[in-house]
Amino acid sequence: MKNNYQLQLEEFLEIVGKNNASDLHLSVGKKPAIRVDGELIELVKYPILSGEHATGLIYALLTEEQKQKLFTDKEIDLSYNYKEKARYRVNVFFQRGYISAALRFLPSKIRTVKELNLPQIVEKFASHSQGFLLIVGPTGHGKTTTMAALIDYINHHFAKHIVTIEDPIEYVFDQDKSLIEQREVGNDTKSFARALRGALRQDPDVIMVGEMRDLETISTALTAAETGHLVIATLHTNNAAQTIDRVIDSFPAEAKNQVRAQLAATLLGVVSQRLIPRVNGGRIPAVEVMLVNSAVRNLIRDGKIYQIDLVIETSSDEGMISLNRSLADLVHKGAISLENAEIYSLNPSDLRMLLGK
Secondary structure, rough: OOHHHHHHHHHHHHHHHOEEEEEEEEHHHHHHEEOOOOEEEEEEOOOOOOHHHHHHOOOOOOHHHHHHHHHHHHHEEEEEOOOOOEEEEEEEEEEEEEEEEEEEEEEEOOOOOOOOOOOOHHHHHHHHHHHOEEEEEEOOOHHHHHHHHHHHHHHHHOOOOEEEEEEEOOOOOOOOOOOOEEEEEOOOOOOOHHHHHHHHOOOOOEEEEEHOOOOHEEEEEEHHHHHOOEEEEEEEEOHHHHHHHHHHHHHHHHHHHHHHHHHHHEEEEEEEEEEEOOOOOOOOEEHHHHHOHHHHHHHHOOOOOHHHHHHOOOOHEEEOOHHHHHHHHHHOOOOOOHHHHHHHHHHHHHHHHOOOO
């Protein structure tokens, strides 16, 4: 028999589904809120959550073991299945002594690169047998969804052994031509770095790393790409040049030259994305795509990362796309407003020049 908290939680999850919301927030002192097309909207017909009310709702998400872990670690990541029709990535945490939760909706259907409105060149990365691909951008802008599209493309086109390392597992893959093993940090392994080291002994062809959080994970991912694996990983960076700098700067000074050489040899590309509000509702990605050609390799090796933006700008014939070019195309098509394009651009004055403004 479900208690009132479980029933109300289900009510909120139904509201998320009906409104195509991406997130549900439960926080003491505020009404429950959902995020729709990037905007946070309070559920005004519901009361402000008390400490007891919020705790009851959030406990409905947790097992006894997870409650113990929450009180030990003061926060916990988990995935939650709702009636076999929706999955959520959940982060439960303390704030001002009270328990809060953020739930991210995970669609059950894994969409293709085309369905995600990403450029088709992105899909070509999935056909490589080895190398390092980085999917980057701010939190909540679709990096995991893009990675899932690439892994599922491999799954349906190639007989590969794929190992994913995630915290928590977000998209669940239906195995087709590939053998897919999904490992969750906390449940199946103690850390990204440990799972990645273990993966190298599990005869994988493809390794997906949900997030590169520390030096050991970045270093092991580079080694995996160098030793004949396709490694797909995410970083919270803004563009290709910043991503390469971030990877190199993670290492001590005496290792930087070696890392530049490793990156130059293994990096396939960087896909940086933002989800921009559409004029007619919903969101659409604007994407920077850097392919590693001989010019980019030389710049990485020589430490001239600041020149990479220019290579991207002048290499559209090879399939490279600058973020401003992507934003300008979306404005020309009437998909997004000029105002939103400028908000998400890293160089609004260049964007205005592209648009002839």
